[in-house]
Amino acid sequence: MERAIVHMDLDTFFVSCERLVNSKFDGIPLIIGGGDRGVVASCSYEARHFGVRSAMPIRMALRLCPDAKVVRGDHEMYSRLSHTVTDIIREKVPLMEKASIDEFYLDLSGMDKFFGCYQWTDEIASAVTKETGLPISFALSTNKTVSKIGTGEAKPGKMEIKLQEVQPFLNPLSIKKIPMVGDNTFQLLSRVGIRTIQTLSEMPVLVLQQMIGQNGSELWKKANGIDENPVIPYSERKSISTERTFTSDTMDIPELKRLISGMAEQLAYQLRKEKWLTSTVAVKIRYANFDTETKQSRVAYTSADHTLARVALDLFNKAYTRRMRLRLVGLRFTGLVHGSHQMNLFEDTEEQMSLYQAMDDLKNRFGSDAVGRASGFDFGK
Incomplete structure (x- = not known):
């Protein structure tokens, strides 16, 4: 057979989303990105005509197309619309793979x-x-x-x-x-x-x-037009996670927060290495009496550890409501889709993107513990 x-x-997805809510952007050169030191997350066909492309520094893009309108972007709206499109397609086909936030195979x-x-x-x-x-x-x-x-x-x-x-x-x-x-x-x-x-x-x-x-x-x-790779069924249940059970119950909050930051950094590195983006962050804590609390939050598709660590720490603050020692903390990313770091291009500076690349290169060469943010290191190991 x-x-x-x-x-x-989805055509120029971020641009199309912005045009849904603001018709003034129709027909003009439009760049989605973050400030003079940021990079282009997406651009309209009108901007591409001048040579503007994704991942180009904003400053260079504006030199090529001075009349372009730069919009910082609404990543929550992009994620929401991506989920809506996913649901529409999934209901109508026998087998669907979500390859990235705006790409699908059927x-x-x-x-x-x-x-x-x-x-x-x-x-x-x-x-x-x-x-x-x-x-x-x-x-x-x-x-x-x-x-x-x-x-x-x-x-x-x-x-x-x-x-x-x-x-x-x-x-x-x-x-x-x-x-x-x-x-x-x-x-x-x-x-x-x-x-x-x-x-x-x-x-x-x-x-x-x-x-x-x-x-x-x-x-x-x-x-030669030969590709036997199958369409991989899409599932929101895909996840990566880690947790730590303490040898002695603790309520050292600064140390717990450093641990969670480190977990977020390590899992985010795993996302980038395996070319995943996550849309849901969940934090789990277990008190000394074995009561367990879990809090989770939807986020824009991302693999940026500074974004994921911020969300994880916020969830920890919401979950930890008793002055009681903890015996376990855990972090889990779910709602994964294939894709490279892209949703935060309009938040990141060129320097941040270069830093991620340099850190990942060091980890790939010397191991995942070779380098990291000081806030994420467990100095008590």
């Missing part, structure tokens, strides 16, 4: 015998726009890689790439269109004349493996 895989992408394989897959997808996209006011693009093809590339080429719009059309569609495109090709890989391949997907697809697999390592084979498959 031929697979039918759809990739759906597996409609076998559904064409009951209802045309393309027509069905078109009606789902129309339902999203009708119920939320948000524009959404999509592409339908035989696997995740081709459908994702297709959405990128269709935006803003829609397209179908049938099996016999896959290679003719891919061949003339730049290798940068392949999701796993980053700047370093692009530069490496470009230096030997590999710039189009067709050229890449015609390269011997062994040569690619020698050039870029074990990913060479996977890259060759994608260039």
Whole structure:
């Protein structure tokens, strides 16, 4: 049976959300980001026309497009609308994967015998726009890689790439269109004349493996339109957590808060390493008499430890209401979706983003305890 895989992408999601609540932003160059020292979280097509792109420093973006309007953004609204779109899609398809806050994969394989897959997808996209006011693009093809590339080429719009059309569609495109090709890989391949997907697809697999390592084979498959990766069912129940049971019950509040900050930092690093974003934070405490209290809060999708630690400490203050010793504290992140750190781009400065990258690099090289914020270290270990 031929697979039918759809990739759906909410168009300029943050921008579209802002335009829902303020029509003055319609048709103008709009940048979502945080201050002169921040970076671009999202930008409108009108701003992209001038060369503005996501993750670019705001100062550079305004040099390219001086007339752009900069809006700090409402991350709570973005999260709420993302959940609404998720619910709409999930009710209408047999299998859905939420790839990030604004991207979805649908597996409609076998559904064409009951209802045309393309027509069905078109009606789902129309339902999203009708119920939320948000524009959404999509592409339908035989696997995740081709459908994702297709959405990128269709935006803003829609397209179908049938099996016999896959290679003719891919061949003339730049290798940068392949999701796993980053700047370093692009530069490496470009230096030997590999710039189009067709050229890449015609390269011997062994040569690619020698050039870029074990990913060479996977890259060759994608260039030839081969991708057997399944659509992973979406579940809000995915979580990561940690807890600490004390050898002696304690009510040392400063030490407890340092411990919770450290837990938040370690779990946030795990999120970033595994490319997750969380939308719910929960803190658990257990008193010496074994009574247990749990408090949780929804947050904008994030993997930033300074944001998550702040929420965790606030929840701890709400949970710890008795002057009684504690025997356990725990922290849990749930409502996970795949994605890189993005929701806090309009809060973070360039310096903060660089600091995260440097700290993560050190942790990847020397271990997760190699470096951290002073507030999160347990000096009593």
